[in-house]
Amino acid sequence: MNYSLAQKRHSLAHVMAQAVQQNFPGTKIATGPDTDDGFFYDFDFGGVEFSEKDLKKVEKTMKKIVSQGQDYTYFEVGYDEAREILREMKEEFKIEIVDKLESGDFKNKEKISGKITFYINTGKWGKTPELQEFLKEKWYHSFEEMDGDQLKNLKFIDMCTGPHVESTRLLDANSFKLARVAGAYWMGNEKNQQLTRIYAYAFNDKEELDKHMYMLTEAKKRDHRILGAKLKLFTVSELVGPGLPLLQPAGMTMRQEIETYLWDLHKVRGYDRVWTPHIAKEILYEKSGHAAKFGDELFRVKGKEDEFIMKPMNCPHHMQLFADNQFSYRDMPIRYFEPATIYRDEKSGQLSGLTRVRAITQDDGHLFCRIEQVKDEVKTITDIIKEFYTTLGLTDDYWVSLSVRDDDKSKYLGTDEAWETAEKALEDASKENNLPYKRIEGEAAFYGPKLDFMFKDAIGREWQLATVQVDFNQPDRFDLSFTNEKGEKERPVVIHRAIAGSLERGMWVFIEHFAGTFPLWMTPRQVKIVTVADKFNDYAREVHNTLKSQDIRVSIDDSDDSLNKKVRNAEKMHINYILVIGEEEEKSGSVAVRNYKTKEQSVEKAGGFLERIKDEINKKKL
Ligand SMILES: [Zn+2]
Numbered sequence: 078m079n080y081s082l083a084q085k086r087h088s089l090a091h092v093m094a095q096a097v098q099q100n101f102p103g104t105k106i107a108t109g110p111d112t113d114d115g116f117f118y119d120f121d122f123g124g125v126e127f128s129e130k131d132l133k134k135v136e137k138t139m140k141k142i143v144s145q146g147q148d149y150t151y152f153e154v155g156y157d158e159a160r161e162i163l164r165e166m167k168e169e170f171k172i173e174i175v176d177k178l179e180s181g182d183f184k185n186k187e188k189i190s191g192k193i194t195f196y197i198n199t200g201k202w203g204k205t206p207e208l209q210e211f212l213k214e215k216w217y218h219s220f221e222e223m224d225g226d227q228l229k230n231l232k233f234i235d236m237c238t239g240p241h242v243e244s245t246r247l248l249d250a251n252s253f254k255l256a257r258v259a260g261a262y263w264m265g266n267e268k269n270q271q272l273t274r275i276y277a278y279a280f281n282d283k284e285e286l287d288k289h290m291y292m293l294t295e296a297k298k299r300d301h302r303i304l305g306a307k308l309k310l311f312t313v314s315e316l317v318g319p320g321l322p323l324l325q326p327a328g329m330t331m332r333q334e335i336e337t338y339l340w341d342l343h344k345v346r347g348y349d350r351v352w353t354p355h356i357a358k359e360i361l362y363e364k365s366g367h368a369a370k371f372g373d374e375l376f377r378v379k380g381k382e383d384e385f386i387m388k389p390m391n392c393p394h395h396m397q398l399f400a401d402n403q404f405s406y407r408d409m410p411i412r413y414f415e416p417a418t419i420y421r422d423e424k425s426g427q428l429s430g431l432t433r434v435r436a437i438t439q440d441d442g443h444l445f446c447r448i449e450q451v452k453d454e455v456k457t458i459t460d461i462i463k464e465f466y467t468t469l470g471l472t473d474d475y476w477v478s479l480s481v482r483d484d485d486k487s488k489y490l491g492t493d494e495a496w497e498t499a500e501k502a503l504e505d506a507s508k509e510n511n512l513p514y515k516r517i518e519g520e521a522a523f524y525g526p527k528l529d530f531m532f533k534d535a536i537g538r539e540w541q542l543a544t545v546q547v548d549f550n551q552p553d554r555f556d557l558s559f560t561n562e563k564g565e566k567e568r569p570v571v572i573h574r575a576i577a578g579s580l581e582r583g584m585w586v587f588i589e590h591f592a593g594t595f596p597l598w599m600t601p602r603q604v605k606i607v608t609v610a611d612k613f614n615d616y617a618r619e620v621h622n623t624l625k626s627q628d629i630r631v632s633i634d635d636s637d638d639s640l641n642k643k644v645r646n647a648e649k650m651h652i653n654y655i656l657v658i659g660e661e662e663e664k665s666g667s668v669a670v671r672n673y674k675t676k677e678q679s680v681e682k683a684g685g686f687l688e689r690i691k692d693e694i695n696k697k698k699l
């Protein structure tokens with residue numbers, strides 16, 4: 078039998094709970110699900126202090142349990158019996174779960190079966206019908222009456238729906254690692270008691286675990302907050318406020334390059350740039366539905382006479398641009414592009430670096446077309462997405478989620494015919510562009526189907542970045558129309574698309590993907606000239622001015638520092654090319670080049686070097 082990774086992870090959560098209760102008798106258990114990279118379990122250690130230094134002990138006991146080959150077996154009882162068992166076990170948290178299950182108030186009102194399942198771990202006694210019968214009928218009523226052997230063999234019991242592996246023998250003792258200890262409120266509610274959560278990493282085997290641990294170490298080194306400060310890309314100011322990062326010149330250079338590249342990809346495909354203000358009257362968002370959607374996340378601005386909203390989305394603004402024209406079918410599609418900042422009041426506790434921000438700049442665009450034009454337009458957008466991410470080296474292993482309706486058609490807005498055409502258009506465009514797509518039912522927005530692009534970065538992390546969404550709702554809400562061939566009013570379809578997602582998120586991903594050493598076209602600092610001695614400063618300046626006149630981002634270090642120190646300083650800033658200038662170079666009109674990324678060194682004519690890097694920039698080489 079093949080067990081899923083989730084099953085293994087959750088089975089290990091039981092093992093951890095058992096190990097904790099063995100080392101810390103009297104500890105109460107709450108819940109222990111699997112996670113994306115392992116599992117956790119929440120505990121109440123009573124008055125006992127539990128800290129990270131105790132993890133080793135628990136981990137050791139876990140390995141022992143795994144090697145013992147304990148079986149997982151289960152029995153089912155009714156609510157009252159379950160409570161009786163749990164009272165005997167002194168597991169009050171679980172009793173609360175039973176109460177909630179009974180009242181139909183647990184999570185998504187799930188599993189109202191009337192039955193409660195208990196999973197037990199047993200040792201060499203094994204899983205026999207007799208054991209199940211015994212537990213069901215007797216054990217919790219007469220715990221004390223169990224003989225020594227039976228007690229010894231009953232290792233652990235937990236109320237849980239499973240599923241689990243059959244035996245701990247099927248788990249790998251080297252496939253997991255306890256990660257950290259954190260506080261967690263019971264049932265995720267701040268008003269409840271705070272419990273101790275132990276997180277763990279778990280995979281199929283040691284090799285997978287090692288790979289993940291390597292990725293985590295790399296991710297830490299690549300953390301955009303650390304690199305952002307070191308390379309002076311952006312600043313978070315206490316006075317400006319959390320979630321409102323400011324771009325330093327280097328960060329802005331990067332962002333400008335990305336934005337220019339995005340615009341270059343759009344302008345040759347029929348897009349027009351537009352601009353819309355950052356505030357608008359609330360009625361705009363009431364009409365668009367965003368006021369209800371964003372609720373208290375909206376920032377309000379009080380004027381002398383009117384109150385305004387900081388825009389939470391650009392879409393309604395672009396709808397107004399369209400509405401102010403009398404377009405005919407001959408004008409369609411209409412394509413607007415605007416990198417625009419939107420504002421949402423995220424909880425301050427969640428704000429950090431560029432990951433969660435209150436000012437988000439979307440590389441936004443909306444296009445208005447006829448339903449039969451959706452396919453060609455989506456094809457064009459996916460062309461842009463593929464080109465952009467191939468340039469960034471992110472298309473080696475990516476996939477696309479094609480989110481369509483599920484069977485409950487009443488949840489969705491728009492006619493069946495429009496949905497079928499739009500879903501087919503997205504799927505056909507995906508096929509024709511050879512996108513590795515998966516059709517996912519029920520993931521569509523209520524207003525239309527969409528494509529979401531998932532890219533893997535240099536250390537294997539998956540990021541959702543680009544998105545293409547078909548929308549039947551906004552055109553309706555704003556009563557948009559164009560005149561068709563028959564002279565009648567026809568409703569356009571809107572396609573929302575973002576290529577980088579947001580420029581903040583894009584920069585965050587690119588900083589970590591490239592580990593701060595960016596492709597030459599994007600990097601804020603392309604060339605640093607360092608001199609061996611003062612007397613070569615004139616020649617250095619000559620080279621500097623030549624490069625500068627060709628728009629190369631270059632600077633000179635003509636300080637009194639030693640050559641080694643100057644080179645080290647340039648390397649600290651991940652400057653792509655370091656040019657060393659001394660007597661030989663001046664005499665021959667050349668430069669000694671050090672490539673920071675490849676560590677290659679060469680001596681080249683200054684003019685030859687300039688042509689080479691111009692080519693590297695123009696071709697946007699990786
Ligand atoms: Zn379980």
Ligand SMILES: [Zn+2]
Nearest residue numbers: 391392443573
């Ligand atoms: Zn939009």
